[in-house]
Each structure stands twice: as structure tokens, then as C-alpha cells.
Amino acid sequence: MTDDELIWRIAGGSGDGIASTSQNFAKALMRAGLHVFTHRHYPSRIRGGHTYTEVRVSEDPVKSRGDGYNFLLALGDSFARNPQENAYYGNEEVKPLSENLDELNEGGVIVYDSGLLDTEDIPDFDERVADNGWHVYDIDLRTIAREHGREVMRNTAGVAVTCAIANIEPRVIKSLMEDTMPEKVFEPNMSVFDDAYETVQEEFDADAPDISVPEGDHDEDQVLISGSDSIAYGALDEGCRFIAGYPMTPWTEVFTIMSQNLPEVGGISEQVEDEIAAAALALGASHAGVKAMSGSSGGGFALMSEPLGLAEMTETPVVLVEAMRAGPSTGMPTKPEQADLEHVLYTSQGDSHRVVFAPAGAEEAYRQTRRAFQIAYEYQIPAIVLYDQKNGGELQNVPASVFDEEPNPDLGSVVTEAELADAPHDPSGKYNRFQHDVDDGVSPRSIPGQEGGRYLATGNEHMPAGHISEDPDNRVNQVDRRMEKMEAIRADLDADEGTNAHHGPEDAEYGIMTFGSQQGTVEEAVDELNEQGHSVKSLGVSELAPYPVEEVSAFIESVDEVLVVEMNASAQFRGLTQKELGRYGEKLSSLLKYNGNPFEPGEIVDGFVTSIVEDGTLPGHETKFVPAASD
Amino acid sequence: MSAFSAIGEDVERDRNEYTPGLEPQPTWCPGCGDFGVLKALKGAAAELGLSPEEMLVCTGIGCSGKLNSYFDSYGFHTIHGRSLPIARAAKLANPGLTVVAAGGDGDGYGIGGNHFMHTARENHDITYIVFNNEIFGLTKGQTSPTSPKGHKSKTQPHGSAKDPIRPLSMSLNAGASYIARTAAVNPNQAKEIIVEAIEHDGFSHVDFLTQCPTWNKDAKQYVPYIDVNDSEDYEFDNTDRSEASEMMFETENALHEGTVLTGRYYVDDRPSYQQEKQRIGEIPDEPLAERYFDDDYEWERVYDSFLDKHK
Numbered sequence A: 001m002t003d004d005e006l007i008w009r010i011a012g013g014s015g016d017g018i019a020s021t022s023q024n025f026a027k028a029l030m031r032a033g034l035h036v037f038t039h040r041h042y043p044s045r046i047r048g049g050h051t052y053t054e055v056r057v058s059e060d061p062v063k064s065r066g067d068g069y070n071f072l073l074a075l076g077d078s079f080a081r082n083p084q085e086n087a088y089y090g091n092e093e094v095k096p097l098s099e100n101l102d103e104l105n106e107g108g109v110i111v112y113d114s115g116l117l118d119t120e121d122i123p124d125f126d127e128r129v130a131d132n133g134w135h136v137y138d139i140d141l142r143t144i145a146r147e148h149g150r151e152v153m154r155n156t157a158g159v160a161v162t163c164a165i166a167n168i169e170p171r172v173i174k175s176l177m178e179d180t181m182p183e184k185v186f187e188p189n190m191s192v193f194d195d196a197y198e199t200v201q202e203e204f205d206a207d208a209p210d211i212s213v214p215e216g217d218h219d220e221d222q223v224l225i226s227g228s229d230s231i232a233y234g235a236l237d238e239g240c241r242f243i244a245g246y247p248m249t250p251w252t253e254v255f256t257i258m259s260q261n262l263p264e265v266g267g268i269s270e271q272v273e274d275e276i277a278a279a280a281l282a283l284g285a286s287h288a289g290v291k292a293m294s295g296s297s298g299g300g301f302a303l304m305s306e307p308l309g310l311a312e313m314t315e316t317p318v319v320l321v322e323a324m325r326a327g328p329s330t331g332m333p334t335k336p337e338q339a340d341l342e343h344v345l346y347t348s349q350g351d352s353h354r355v356v357f358a359p360a361g362a363e364e365a366y367r368q369t370r371r372a373f374q375i376a377y378e379y380q381i382p383a384i385v386l387y388d389q390k391n392g393g394e395l396q397n398v399p400a401s402v403f404d405e406e407p408n409p410d411l412g413s414v415v416t417e418a419e420l421a422d423a424p425h426d427p428s429g430k431y432n433r434f435q436h437d438v439d440d441g442v443s444p445r446s447i448p449g450q451e452g453g454r455y456l457a458t459g460n461e462h463m464p465a466g467h468i469s470e471d472p473d474n475r476v477n478q479v480d481r482r483m484e485k486m487e488a489i490r491a492d493l494d495a496d497e498g499t500n501a502h503h504g505p506e507d508a509e510y511g512i513m514t515f516g517s518q519q520g521t522v523e524e525a526v527d528e529l530n531e532q533g534h535s536v537k538s539l540g541v542s543e544l545a546p547y548p549v550e551e552v553s554a555f556i557e558s559v560d561e562v563l564v565v566e567m568n569a570s571a572q573f574r575g576l577t578q579k580e581l582g583r584y585g586e587k588l589s590s591l592l593k594y595n596g597n598p599f600e601p602g603e604i605v606d607g608f609v610t611s612i613v614e615d616g617t618l619p620g621h622e623t624k625f626v627p628a629a630s631d
Numbered sequence B: 001m002s003a004f005s006a007i008g009e010d011v012e013r014d015r016n017e018y019t020p021g022l023e024p025q026p027t028w029c030p031g032c033g034d035f036g037v038l039k040a041l042k043g044a045a046a047e048l049g050l051s052p053e054e055m056l057v058c059t060g061i062g063c064s065g066k067l068n069s070y071f072d073s074y075g076f077h078t079i080h081g082r083s084l085p086i087a088r089a090a091k092l093a094n095p096g097l098t099v100v101a102a103g104g105d106g107d108g109y110g111i112g113g114n115h116f117m118h119t120a121r122e123n124h125d126i127t128y129i130v131f132n133n134e135i136f137g138l139t140k141g142q143t144s145p146t147s148p149k150g151h152k153s154k155t156q157p158h159g160s161a162k163d164p165i166r167p168l169s170m171s172l173n174a175g176a177s178y179i180a181r182t183a184a185v186n187p188n189q190a191k192e193i194i195v196e197a198i199e200h201d202g203f204s205h206v207d208f209l210t211q212c213p214t215w216n217k218d219a220k221q222y223v224p225y226i227d228v229n230d231s232e233d234y235e236f237d238n239t240d241r242s243e244a245s246e247m248m249f250e251t252e253n254a255l256h257e258g259t260v261l262t263g264r265y266y267v268d269d270r271p272s273y274q275q276e277k278q279r280i281g282e283i284p285d286e287p288l289a290e291r292y293f294d295d296d297y298e299w300e301r302v303y304d305s306f307l308d309k310h311k
């Protein structure tokens, strides 16, 4: 973290408006020309319980939450305030302050609502403040809010205090509030803001901490967007007009965004009875000629295993989204992990195949979701967008022009009625929809309702027109043809540039590999390592099936050793890499984290230096090092 | 020209148009009731003048699931219990299609029971034919959800301790808007009922009694049936919910006592799911599927409509 960077953490109770306040704060600063990145931490309960959001603000582009943080705004947890002792919510009011001290950097700022929180309840508070050189502002935000409006406006008071201390021009925040709030609410919020701002100026030395928000300037229009937003917009721009789903955190975000936007573009969203039905509906819509998607998180995706196989066997295009959270079973619903990789790659029986993309951030999520649809519909195969709770919920600024792309209504490899007239049919008059000898294994499909195109789609092995058959020659032909598609897709993807992200000096001595949401964090760690004098580069892989064998081999060949970074305990990505490449076990070590929190760049720096460079042992149990196979 | 010119063709048809030539021949056992369903469906399609290419027949897994292998139209032979979610999405995607779903009692009332309940509740405009032979056929004679209490099979050697489910009552309570029972032994009624079911705008459930001479020699489906709608003994108004409910109850008891009552038990003209969804603006006026073939259709760019709120 650089000195002129603000990492602002707002903490309170779930349901206290922490998410919306931080989102507005981030957006206001983005509008002011800065780069922003947010990180959410929330418990699996609806109201109350300790929650926080971090907003990292910098003059330069930011790719992760950063290391630690330097500004705490601790609000009271209003749902923890329960007059009855031992009541369900218990007394956790002080948590927004007590729970966050461990990660606050030296010299950081603490603002807490003295109307609700008492530092007497925190053991050694004053000592820790002194040891760390923290600057403490006790301000009765609750009372300020009550005086000018309602208690919930203490969030606004807290933002005002932040502005006063970190030298953020109030106009930046106020103009956003004006845009987003109805007038009736806006007016009292302004009074709360002004009162809190003045309180700091009058009663405290606001210049004391050396913390201020830098100034910045964007070359072009930016949008504040999450991975979930980007997946939804990618799908919509790719002509997806049908979604079916069943809620499950964190997939619900994509499902919700699609459900809210689809009717506006004349599409259909269906919330159905379970995930088997959800995936099956997507298949039904796709079979009938509409671009369709479904998705879920681990447990729900498990139910989709059967329709997934059916999609492959019937060659029905479909895009499924899998939003990982910590497992097994229902695991930790609101915590990120990357442990569903093998589940997504191998679920469903038989020699079944699917395409899997794992975008790193919002920008990639948009592009790769579009690519997933293109591949699915061109090659008539299920494609999966694999992401996790982290990149689903993180907001970051992305140039608006990223989304300025033409929509694509192309339905892929289908025939028109005119083409059907000359197409091969079997003696019964059925269309040979599953022909044996075709380019790239792709046999174009007809759509129900088309004259001359009738055929049977079936999950059983079948002849060219779809009749069920156990004929051995036909079986081999059909299996080979379906598998041939994967090679064609690999060739197609290889022609794309820059899907898998390379970062750092090309001639570096060491490599770090990762997939999906950890990519940005790894890249920041790589920058830091090079600054420290190490020679490191990284590869963020976002095509997992078919695997980019050549590109990854070349990367591993070019360095002495590779550290594979992933958020799971069983090194699934490293395992996949070794399986696909058939070697390199002696070159790959793993840095793993699976406590429910994503990596911070510093942890990767430490992990690399301690384990790879110094051959030492990692302290603590947050991250785990698994050495290369020959060790 | 529409991209789907098979839809809405209005010509006289012969039932043989739905026979897929020489291949494949039905693999059902001699005397199997499933032949009766196939025959009735062919007759109904011909009577309605439906083009084989405007029909989509979705089936589950079981002997019954092979229906669309022997009925020539567009077909989707799905997985065990899942014909309904696939069928209803196809209908939403292209309402011009005539969508028929079919499967066995195990497929529809057992493994697919949840989908059955919800498809009925939502009142999708599709026809669902359940081949009710009171047994699992394809997996060789295990007890099914409609097998009578005490039914012995290899997996229930002491006889089933469960009461059979009541498909008609279940359907009524779940919300189906057309409910009938017919039997393979009565081809004329069967055809008429399927014609009505397809014409009905909403979820039509036909519990089709089929015999399985191979595994279920005891089933009552062989007994001559009584058509309750034609019988003087059973005057009732099948548009009246409570009368329908009583009649179903009686029918379901009678079957296990050895009397087979069939007929139309409930007809309700409430709007279908498609109509409801259109009313609230959640479904387009034109068939979605047409759009991908329509060169004049303007594809909206997300950039213009949605991105502003992120700025």
C-alpha cells in the first residue's frame, strides 16, 4: 500500500446500510477521478452481526482490496441493541470497533460512534491505540443524526467525518447524494452532513493524521460495477433472453440483475422450484431457439449435474453460471472459496464435456460471459462461467467503453428452413441433426417449428436423426464427434488474444499462477515482489476447459519455479494443471488459503519470499504452503 | 416468410403422418398399454390437423418415455422426471408450438413429483400425459407411487406399506386447469380427451391408465371402464371444483376396489401462466424464438439502458 492511498473500512451491523453507504462513497470518489475497489465482508444472517465494507481509493489503478486498511468508521450495530439479555441477537454492539482492530495499519484513523459504542468495553484499547499510533475520533454520530433527521442517518454523519479528516471535498459526496436521494430525505441528510463535518473542524485537529485522499483524473467515463453485474450484462449483450433460477448465495446476484432487466428487453425470467428444474428450463428454451442461461452456487449446481449431461448428449447449447462459496455442503454461505473447480469440471456421468471460463474481475467477466455464449451456441455444448463470492460482490471502476459493444443475436450453428430443404434427411423424413462427418464435430441444429427439421433430441445414445441406438459403430462415431468439438474450441480460443492474463517482466526467474478472482491480488503481489528486487511474473488462467495447454506450458518452461495460488485446501487448480500438462509436478508449489477470506497481496508476497526464496515456514495458519512434488 | 413456417399450417391430416417410417419399431412388449397412448396421440394430432413440425413432444425415462421415438414430430427425450420443466420452457420460448409432455407414473408422480406440482400450479399451456400402469416398467417391475397398498415386488417383498398417491386429487389441489383420466382399453375416449387437452389453454393433465402385462398382471386397468361423463349414475358438474374433487375421490377409491372410472373430471378456464405473465409485462407479445431469425428486429444494447445507474 502506498502512503497516499485511502483504504476506508465502514463497519456496523448487517441491515444498517453499510453496503449502500460504501457503494455511494466509492461512486462519489470514482466520479471525482479516482480508482476504487471495494471488498465486502458479511455474516450469514439477515440483520445484525458484524459486517464491513472496505473502499480502497487511489490515484492509480487498483486490482485488490490491498493490505490491511487505514481508516475505520465504526458505527453501532443497531440490531445488537437488545434490551433483553441473552436475547437472540445478544450484545455484540461493540463488535464494529473491537473486531476490526487487528487489521488496522499503524498510524491509522479510528472514528467511532460514541453515542453507541464505549471503548471501556474493549480490553487494552488505549494501550493498543498508543502502541500503533492510531488517531481516535469519538463522535456522537447517533445524536447528530437524531437532531437533524433520523438515527439511520448516522451513516451520513460518518461519511461527513471521513471527508473532514481525509480532506475530501464535501461537494463530491453531496452531489452524488443529491442524485440518488429523494428530496425529502436529501435535505435532512445534508444537515446531518454539515453538522458532523463542522464538529470535526471545531472540536478536533483534523490535520493530525497523515491521511488524505489523493486527487485523480480519468481519461474516460467510468462505471462502478461488480462481477455479477458484468456477467449479467455480458449475457444480455450476447442476446440471452431467457433465464431460470433458484436463489442461492452468491449466485442470487446474477439471477436478480437478470430478472430485473430481462423484461425490459423483452426477455423472460423464471424463478422455479429447484435447480434441476432451473437448468432443465434453460435447456428447453434453448432447444426451442432462444439463448438461455441458468446457474447456481455449489449445492445448487450439484443438482444441475443431470441436465448438464443432457445438454452435452443432446448438444443443446446453454450457459450455466457457478458462483463458488466455501463448502462442502452448504459450507459458509457468505464466504468466498475456489473449491468447486473440480466439481464444475467433472460433474455428470460418462465422457461428458463442457467449456469452463473463470473470469478474474468485472471487465473479464463481461467479455468471457459473452465468449461463453458464443462458444456454447457455435459448438452446441454447455459452457460454464465459474466465479466466486469475492468477484461477484466486489465493485470496481471500469471504463464505460468496455461495455460499448454491439449486441450479438447470432444463434450459432443452426439451419434455416431454406437450408433444411437441401440438408440430409433419413429415410423416415427426419433431419439428420447429429451427422457423423462434419467440420469441427459441429452438426447444425434445427429449431422446433421449422419445416423439414424434425428430429429427436435424446439423452440416450442416438443415430444421426436422433433414434436411440446402441450400435457400436455409431456409438464410436458420435462420441468421437462430440469430443472433437473440444479440440476445435481450443483452437478457436487460442486465436483470442489476452484471455489469460500475463503480468510482470517476461524474462522473470519465478512464476506465480492463479485462476479467477485471485488474479488481481496476485498481480499486485508480483509488482511488490519486483519492487523488492525479486524477479517474478504471473499468469492468471481464465480458460479452464479446454485447458490452454500450450500457453501454460510455455509459461512454466520459461521460469525456474512456479507458485500456484488458490483459495482452497486441496490445490485443485494445481492438480488440474499437472493433469492437463502431464508433467511439471517438480516445478509447482502451492500457496493455499481457505479460511473464508480472500488473499491480500502481502500474504502472497510473504508466502513467496518465505517459502520459495528462503525455504522457510509460514507463520500462522491463514495460508498454507504445499511444496513441489520432488521436495 | 416466418422462420417457423410449420406453425399454424391448416391442412387435413392422416394419423400415419406421425409414424416415423419403418424405423424404429416400438420395442414395447406385446399387449402393453403404451401402444394405446401412441394411437390416441396420433389420432388426436390428426384430428387437430397439427403439423408434425409444430409439435414438440417431451418425454421422461421409462418404457413410456419412448413415446416420442415412435411418434414423428420434434421430440425431446429428456431425463428421468424432467420432461415438464423442459416442456414448459420450450412453450414459453415459442408459444406457437404445441407442446406435449409424457412419462410414466414413476417418472411423473415419483421422481418428477415436484415439477408436476409446480407446473400444475403455474398452469402452463401444455398437455401432460402420464402413463399410469401402477408399476416401474423399464427397470423391471418395482413398486411405483401408484401401486396399491400391499403391492409386492422385488424391492417391496413384504408388500408396500404406503397408500398409493391420488394423481387426480393431487393435480386438482396443485392447480391443473384440465384434469382427465382415460384408459388404453378405450381408444375412442382416449383420443377425444387428448384432443380436448391439447385444445385447452392451460395445464392439461391426463392420467392415462395403461396396462403392463409383463410386470403388473394384477392392475385393474384391464377391467371394462365406466365413462363417468356419459354414465347416468355419475351426474356431476366438472367445472365445479368441489363436485370435481368428490368425483375424483370416488374414482381413486374405486380403482383400487376394481372399478375403473374415467372421464373429464375438471375443466377450469382461468388464464394460463403465459397469459398471466404477459399481463404483468414479463413475457413478450411476439414469440421470443422468432427474433433470432428476424433481420428487422432491433437488438437493444445494454450499454444504453442499464449502465447509467453505475456512473
Ligand SMILES: Cc1ncc(C[n+]2csc(CCOP(=O)(O)OP(=O)(O)O)c2C)c(N)n1
Pocket (backbone or CB within 6 Å): B061, B062, B063, B064, B065, B080, B103, B104, B105, B106, B107, B108, B131, B133, B135, B136, B137, B138, B139, B144
Ligand atoms: C435419475 C434416474 N434414476 C433412476 C433411473 C432408472 N429408471 C429408469 S425408468 C425408471 C422407472 C420407470 O417407471 P415409470 O416412470 O413408471 O415408467 P414405465 O417404465 O412404467 O413406463 C427408473 C427408476 C434413471 N434412468 N434415472
Ligand code: SF4
Pocket (backbone or CB within 6 Å): B027, B028, B029, B031, B032, B033, B034, B063, B064, B133, B137, B138, B211, B212, B213, B214, B215
Ligand atoms: S415392461 Fe410393461 S410398460 Fe414396459 S413395455 Fe413391457 S408391458 Fe409395457
